[in-house]
Amino acid sequence: MQVVSAVGEAFNNIVLHGYANRRVQAREQIGSVDLRIQTRRGHIRIELRDWGSGFDPTTVPPPAFDTLPESGLGLFIMQSFMEMAYRPGRPNLLTLSKRYVERSSAVRKSEGAT
């Protein structure tokens, strides 16, 4: 659930902000996103590459929750649910990663404890 939420926000950010200024003349010119998913035991790493406008995540202020913000929440959701790294460039590279406890090993540990 957290991974799906974080990746969804990352993808939306690219489409809504990274490619916001693209002229939509033909479908091919809207912009592309390269998505790579790597998994190994207890770890998932997702890379999103795009060729739109980049940004500096360190300059984005955290949401002011007291004011019930209606925007600027996507980056906070991403960073709350996964480790995030960002490298602007051609392409921009957004990396989301997360460690998790595999169900089978958790069950084994639980069974071993009893």
Next chain:
Amino acid sequence: MRFEIKAATGVTHLAIEGELDAVSVSELRPDLEKLVKGRPTVVEVDLSSLRMVDSSGIGALVSLYKRVRAQGGSVVIKGLRDQPLAIFRLLRLDRVMLGADTRSPPPAHKQSKSRH
């Protein structure tokens, strides 16, 4: 995403099902606009069949909440669970916008033991 708005005496019911995200929210916004312009007294939002919400969907719900309240009305959000509830809690919206049934649980207290 599917939604339904029903205006009854004193209460306007809004039910949203499925996934409310950056794409589907554009279908909902015009109707939310009409809803707010009707200056409702109470808006009851049923999210029990909402499976997923993203920051854009949250933005639309927060906007509805703030605008109805600014007109002197109230918004009651009910039925949140799973991913949408986790997002509400993460963004600390549960403290302000949710009914008592879905707020974050209070700090743990000693449970009274029942004796039989």
